[in-house]
Amino acid sequence: MTQVSFVNGRSPVPQTLALGLHVVSQLRHAIVAGEIPPNTHLVESQLSIRFDVSRGPIRDALRQLEAEGLVESHRRGVFAVGLRSSDVDELYMLRELLEVKALELAHAQSTDGEWDLVERNLDAMKDRVLAQDSLGFARADLSFHSAFYSVAGGKRLESMWKQYEPTFAVMLELTNAEDRDLGPTYQDHVDLYTTLRNGDLTTAVGMLRTHLQGSRDRLTQAFNRLHGES
Template sequence: MGGELVTIINPLRNPPLGDQLLVQLRSLIVRGELGVGTHLVEGRIAERFGVSRGPVRDALRQLEIEGLVETRKRGVFVRGLSDQDLLELYSLRGALESLAIRETIVRLESADWGQIDEALDQMRIAADPADPAKFAAADLDFHSGFYTLGGNRWLTATWALHRPLFAAVMEITNTDRELASVADDHVGLRDVVRSGDVDAALAALTAHLDGSCGRIRTTLSERPRPQPAF
């Protein structure tokens, strides 16, 4: 079991917002800097990040919803992100996005591809020079475009619940990749969806997500664990 909170990276600044805290804690857990079993003490996190206990409590509650931490009798502890977790997350994403693409193709005649095309432009901008965080955000904007085009607000809301975790994982993976070719892969996926061929689009999506999942699993398994932040 990991030790209690002892130190932290630079405190949040200008201003110490709860959403910034959540992003940092999520990233620390995904990167393994907060190891499985680490006891997350509200007061100590609040002190190290320079926030009140309210945002800490909210962040821990959200991380528990995402499955990254768990509440036990003695408090909240890091559960982490295992290889099996990644497989299950990508299985869920594949199911959600397959439905989004099916519904997008049904609406092809009235589809506005502005959001997806803008995301592709932002991916190219973030690829040169490489900006992993911005690239991951644009990447997910691209995929979110299919949910928007599909027009199913419940499906879109479900995807929105999981998007932040995918962003944290992809940002790490993108530091080790040539991003221009990744942007080109997304152009190919857009084009096959716009063709209206459902089977080809779903096959392309499956290959795309399988490749992404495989690279992320390899990257996370091979990365040396950094010194603990807490």
């Protein structure tokens, strides 16, 4: 019988898949945060020992990270790419394009009931502010933004976002660590949601762009801190 595990304590998944998700999550975080420097040779046998898994989950994880642009395959093996400033700029440019379109579609197509998911994530963000839980806040923050794609209803648009969502999850963990007071960030999200729900799409899009620019700036600060730069 196939063993099962649980992701986030909810959905049952095969044990081998759970191992692969664990490996890819850990490697993604280490690469984005710079714990694994660019050009590091990622050797399957060494990673297998490090994570105490067979080579199958390692191979799957490396394929996923290659699709996300965080590793590259060469004849000599697989190497970490990491995130350069140009990569960060490109990722945020892509996110802005996708999320502005998601806001436009959500504004045009949604009904009242479809906004429940957005509101639940806002509530989760508020709870994490009160708990002073920056990691939980980062997760709720990303879920808030991802919910707009669900409201928008564009399956292909959402699929494109899902490809890069895990990388942004790590980015948000790093950027929110720069915020000693999460309250203003939470309020920015409340204001964005309220403005969009009141029908002012133009202002909401402007607020989103400002928010993403601030997130990109904080990520630069986080990278400087992690790498010991001034």
